[in-house]
Every structure is written in structure tokens, then in C-alpha cells.
Amino acid sequence: MNSDQKFALLVLGIPLIGLVYCGLGLAIMSSSMTVRTHPVASGAIFILLPFGIAASTWISASAKAYKK
Template identity: 80%
Template sequence: MNSDRKFALLVLGIPLVGLLYCGLGIALFTSTTVVRTHPLVSGGIFILLPFGIAAYTWISASAKAYKK
């Protein structure tokens, strides 16, 4: 896969995955009673999950760059 194709996949893929994640969150918040009874915990998990994935990706890429 060349770099232009990877970049196009990145530019189109990340927003689509974000939209799917938000749709999943809205669906869970409207349909599940456990999520509705504990909105702070559910919202915290909903926010921290992508933040944790992004932080892990950033730190591992930085560690790989410093290793070289």
C-alpha cells in the first residue's frame, strides 16, 4: 500500500469511525437503563476510551521514533 493510499484511508477512515462511535454512544445512552442511571460513569468511560487509545498510539509512536 503506497503512502497516498494510506493517507486517504486515514483521512476518510478516522471521521467515519468517529461517527460510528458517536452513534453507538447515542444508541447506548438512549436505550440502556444502566447507562441512563449512571451517566457520569458511562460518559467518563465513553470519553476516556478513545483518549486512552490515542495516548497509547502517540506514546508508542514517540518511543519508536526515539529508539531510532
């Protein structure tokens, strides 16, 4: 896979994954009674999950860059 294909996958993949994640979150929020009764905790988990993934990706990429 060359760099152009990787960039195209990145440009198309991230928004699609975001849409699927938001749709999944809305479906869970509308169907689960536990999520409805604890909106602050479920919202925090819904927000912190992608933030944690992004932060760990950023930190690992920075660590690899500093090793070079």
C-alpha cells in the same frame, strides 16, 4: 500500500470511525437503563476510551521515533 493510500485511509477512516462511535454511544445511551442511571460513570468511560487509544498510539509512535 503506498503512503498516499495510507494517508487517504487515515483522512477518510478516522472521521467515519468517529461517527460510528458517536452513533453507537447515542444508541447505548438511549436504550440502556444502566447508562441512564449512571451518567457520570458512563460518560467518563465514553470519553476516556478513545482518549486512551489515542494516547497509547501517540506514545508508541514516539517510542519508535526515539529508538531510531
